[in-house]
Amino acid sequence: MSPAPDERERIRAAMDRILSGKPEHSNGALTIVALAAEAQVPRNALTQRHTDLKNDFYEQVRARGQTPDSEQRLRQQVRRLKELRAADAEEIAQLKADVEALVGALHQSTTENRLLRQKLSEGAAVIRVLPQPGNGHTTHPGPPAPT
Secondary structure, X not given: OOOOOOHHHHHHHHHHXXXXXXXXXXXXXXXXXXXXXXXXXXXXXXXXXXXXXXXXXXXXXXXXXXXXXXXXXXXXXXXXXXXXXXXXXXXXXXXXXXXXXHHHHHHHHHHHHHHHHHHHHHOOOOEEOOOXXXXXXXXXXXXXXXX
């Protein structure tokens, strides 16, 4: 499909309407999509055939001290991703601390278990039964001493 002969003029007129805040065929957003809708041309007319007009539109938007909508959306997404990254870093730090605490507890349990097994094998240990519901705390002597 070949471009309409007045396509460039329609795009320039649409740029003027959008930049003056008086769109007729679009929502007036500072985007190429809105510009194409305002000019009543396909979007690829700006992204492929008339890239100079697309660049000129964005330059005029910036020259007026405004930020194109697409750039605003990208900046918002970058802010949101930075917040998520910070939250993830905080969670990772907490998980690392938890791992260190669990490794410490495991090491302590292993050491205590080894000492208890050693005492039990020596025959001098007193085995204590842990209290259970309905069962009082009882102490039992270890295995009989060898004779």
